[in-house]
Amino acid sequence: MSNEKPVGEIFQKIAEMQDFLRIGDEVIPFLGDLFKFIQDVMPLMSEIQQSFTESSGKIPDAAQRLSDVTEATEMATHEIMDKLESINNGLEQVATKVPEDTKKIVENMKNDAMDITFALQFQDITSQKLEHANRILQAINNKFTDLSKNSELIKVKTKVGERIMHELHLGADPEKTKKDKEMFDNETQDVIREDQNFSQDDIDALFD
């Protein structure tokens, strides 16, 4: 009788091991599928990482463009204001020299000039909207930078991370990456002529 209990325990242990192996039988194909999935996903991950790098590289440029727009509209607005003030001054002089019934027309013209001046508030309002968009761009850029830094940390901290990052680079299709980059560059290319390097005279010279 004294040996019955240990034998019973041994059988129980064997039964547990059989259960464990059965679970193992079920889990191994799942793990296989998981590894296959990771393998398939690697090129996509690689592409995402590449896209992050390319996109974030364009953000400072886009932010600068928005600031340029604000500056340009501000300058144009002040030119318009200069003209309006000049018109207003002219109308004030005219008002002193015209008959009484015409003065009303001159006064209406002055009011119109004032209305145009007030309508120029759009410049400040759009500038604030652009500045808001700029802040969003900066925040996205910061997120991209953080993501990039974090991926570097994975590489540094663990061997598995290092291996995954290595696989990511291997997973990238260089031809596709190159084509994607060209397409991205074309889509984001600045088509507005910046005249610092190539003036209208330079252009005209090509037609002579």
Added chain:
Amino acid sequence: MIDNKVLFVDDSPTMRRIIKNSLQKIGFSEMIEAENGLDALNKMEGEDIGLILSDWNMPEMNGKQFVEELKGNDNYKDIPIIMITTRGMKEDVITAVKLGVAGYVVKPFTPDVLKGKIQKALAK
């Protein structure tokens, strides 16, 4: 002509020019302009200001901080302040009212609206 010296604060040169034009048209002759709250506080020293028009969104010191500074200073706390801003959310207006501003104008505004708010603020 209105005797009160008016201080207007806005970081946008365009807005400062528009406000200056309208204040001249309303009849103000003495004006001080500033780019932000901090600049305004510096320019206010030794001046007898009768009215302040201030933007909200500004660098260095924004309009809310500026109003808080004024309300916490015995020399300036009674000067009527009108906020002129693009911020038209209800909570922004409530914040401004709680701070003790005398008027609130949302951009874009017309000369008549500004004139009405100024008259009301000076009559208080």
